[in-house]
Amino acid sequence: MGLFTELKDSISRATDRLFSEQEPKRIGIYGPPNAGKTTLANRIARDWTGDAIGTESHIPHETRRARRKENVEIERNGKTVTIDIVDTPGVTTKVDYEEFTDEMEEDDAIRRSREATEGVAEAMHWLREDVDGVIYVLDSAEDPITQVNTMLIGIIESRDLPVLIFANKIDLDDSSVKRIEDAFPQHKTVPLSAKEGENMDEVYANIAEYFG
Amino acid sequence: MPKATNADDTDPSDGIQIDLISGERMESMATMEKIRMILDGVHDGNIVILEEGLTPDEESKLIETTMAEINPDEFNGIEIETYPKSDSSDSSLLGRIMGSDGSEAKLTVIGPANQIETLHKDETLISALVSRN
Numbered sequence: 001m002g003l004f005t006e007l008k009d010s011i012s013r014a015t016d017r018l019f020s021e022q023e024p025k026r027i028g029i030y031g032p033p034n035a036g037k038t039t040l041a042n043r044i045a046r047d048w049t050g051d052a053i054g055t056e057s058h059i060p061h062e063t064r065r066a067r068r069k070e071n072v073e074i075e076r077n078g079k080t081v082t083i084d085i086v087d088t089p090g091v092t093t094k095v096d097y098e099e100f101t102d103e104m105e106e107d108d109a110i111r112r113s114r115e116a117t118e119g120v121a122e123a124m125h126w127l128r129e130d131v132d133g134v135i136y137v138l139d140s141a142e143d144p145i146t147q148v149n150t151m152l153i154g155i156i157e158s159r160d161l162p163v164l165i166f167a168n169k170i171d172l173d174d175s176s177v178k179r180i181e182d183a184f185p186q187h188k189t190v191p192l193s194a195k196e197g198e199n200m201d202e203v204y205a206n207i208a209e210y211f212g
Numbered sequence: 213m214p215k216a217t218n219a220d221d222t223d224p225s226d227g228i229q230i231d232l233i234s235g236e237r238m239e240s241m242a243t244m245e246k247i248r249m250i251l252d253g254v255h256d257g258n259i260v261i262l263e264e265g266l267t268p269d270e271e272s273k274l275i276e277t278t279m280a281e282i283n284p285d286e287f288n289g290i291e292i293e294t295y296p297k298s299d300s301s302d303s304s305l306l307g308r309i310m311g312s313d314g315s316e317a318k319l320t321v322i323g324p325a326n327q328i329e330t331l332h333k334d335e336t337l338i339s340a341l342v343s344r345n
Contacts, residue, residue, distance in 0.1 A: 093275055094289030094325035095282055110284045117279040124276045128269070145333065147292050151271045158268035 024071055024082040025211050028131035030123065030156075032148050033060035033090030035137040036168040040194035041087035044207075045069045047200065053087050059103050061116035063089045066126050076205045081212035086131060089119030091148055127155060133162040133211050140167040140191065141174040144183040153184060164210050165189045166203070171196045228259060228327070228342055235264030235317070243270050247277050254290055254324050255281075259342055265294055265320040291328040293338045294320045 029037045042052040053069045055062055069085045097106075097113035104112070127134075134156050138144050156163050165184055167177040171193040181189045190206050192199045231253050238246055246266065251274075253260045266274060274292075282289050295318055321328075321338060332339040 091275065092289070093278055093292055095279075096288045096325070097284045113282070113284060117282045121276045121279040124272050124279075128272055147294065147330075147333075150294065151268070151275070151292075155268040155272045 024084050025132040026084045026086055026130060027133045027135055027211055028086045028088055028126055029135045029137060030088055030127065030152060031090060031137035032146065033092060035090065035139045036194050037090065037137045038063050038087055040137055040166065040168065041069065041085050043194045043197060043200065044085060045072060048072050048074055053085065059100065061090060061112060061119065063087060064115040064119035065089070066122050074204050074207055076208040079208040079212045081208050083211055086126060088123035088126060089116065091120055091123055091152055093148060131161065135164050135166055137166045137168050138180055139169050140177055140180055141169050141172040144180045162210055163187055164206055167191045168194055170198060228257070228344060230259045230261060232261045233263065238262065238264060243273060246270060247274050250274065250322055251277060251281060254322060255287060257324055257327065259321065259323040259328065262320040265318040289325045290322055291325045291330065292320065292322045293330055293333060293340065294318045295335055295338065
């Protein structure tokens with residue numbers, strides 16, 4: 001191999017590395033409230049970086065700000081992908097503070113609902129401007145044919161973003177992965193339980209394959 | 213252009229106003245004009261029905277604008293329903309007539325979240341319960 005060719009290859013490798021280091025793909029974790037987005041984001045971040053991203057809760061709208069975990073390197077079957085995970089607030093078209101008053105004082109519930117609305121707007125903004133791919137998380141024990149899911153999948157498709165659908169909570173008795181596959185047959189559906197860590201090998205293989 | 217609503221002439225306690233808005237009327241409007249018209253109607257307690265719905269980008273902006281206008285005890289947001297996109301839409305009568313998959317020409321129902329409740333929804337039917345505030 002001539003000196004010039006070696007030099008060219010070396011520069012090319014360095015440029016590729018530099019580019020990939022500077023521009024990890026931003027993968028947004030989207031879905032309705034309480035689908036398990038933060039539990040999934042924490043599971044991925046812990047498995048590959050040792051750190052968590054955010055607080056998990058059974059009360060809807062626990063995540064009220066988009067949070068990014070940078071440079072998460074996922075390796076599976078010889079494929080490596082470096083991504084920034086963006087954990088986003090659950091998307092909805094309505095927020096009623098009275099949903100939270102069983103769990104907290106009225107003032108806190110009002111504050112939570114205000115922050116939740118800001119969080120949803122922020123999530124929509126990220127989707128339009130700042131993500132390179134989407135992991136769409138659904139609770140497999142719930143009916144997937146909701147307006148929010150239909151609209152969001154439509155918005156993601158209209159932006160030509162690569163999307164994987166994660167059928168979460170397969171550890172629950174009422175879970176039905178088929179219901180999700182039937183609702184969105186145009187996309188790959190991956191079953192998992194982020195809470196129990198079930199089927200994470202397939203989850204990581206698909207992330208590396210789709211976003212690598 | 214005439215106003216879509218005529219609430220001044222009627223007593224809201226008489227019933228629930230429904231605005232059916234044609235695709236033709238929406239065609240010449242900018243995105244924010246459409247969103248403003250929808251949300252102004254919903255704020256007044258009306259049910260807004262769009263003959264041809266919104267584009268995905270407009271839906272995204274509708275969600276964002278709705279969130280900015282939510283106010284505890286006054287406005288909880290919107291309920292919105294369209295038919296889910298079907299794989300068979302290509303072969304639908306509408307799709308064949310329009311020469312497209314018709315994905316943007318979808319009847320859309322929007323109302324105040326505290327007054328409209330979806331009872332059933334599938335690819336061909338939306339059943340909703342509308343109540344007075």
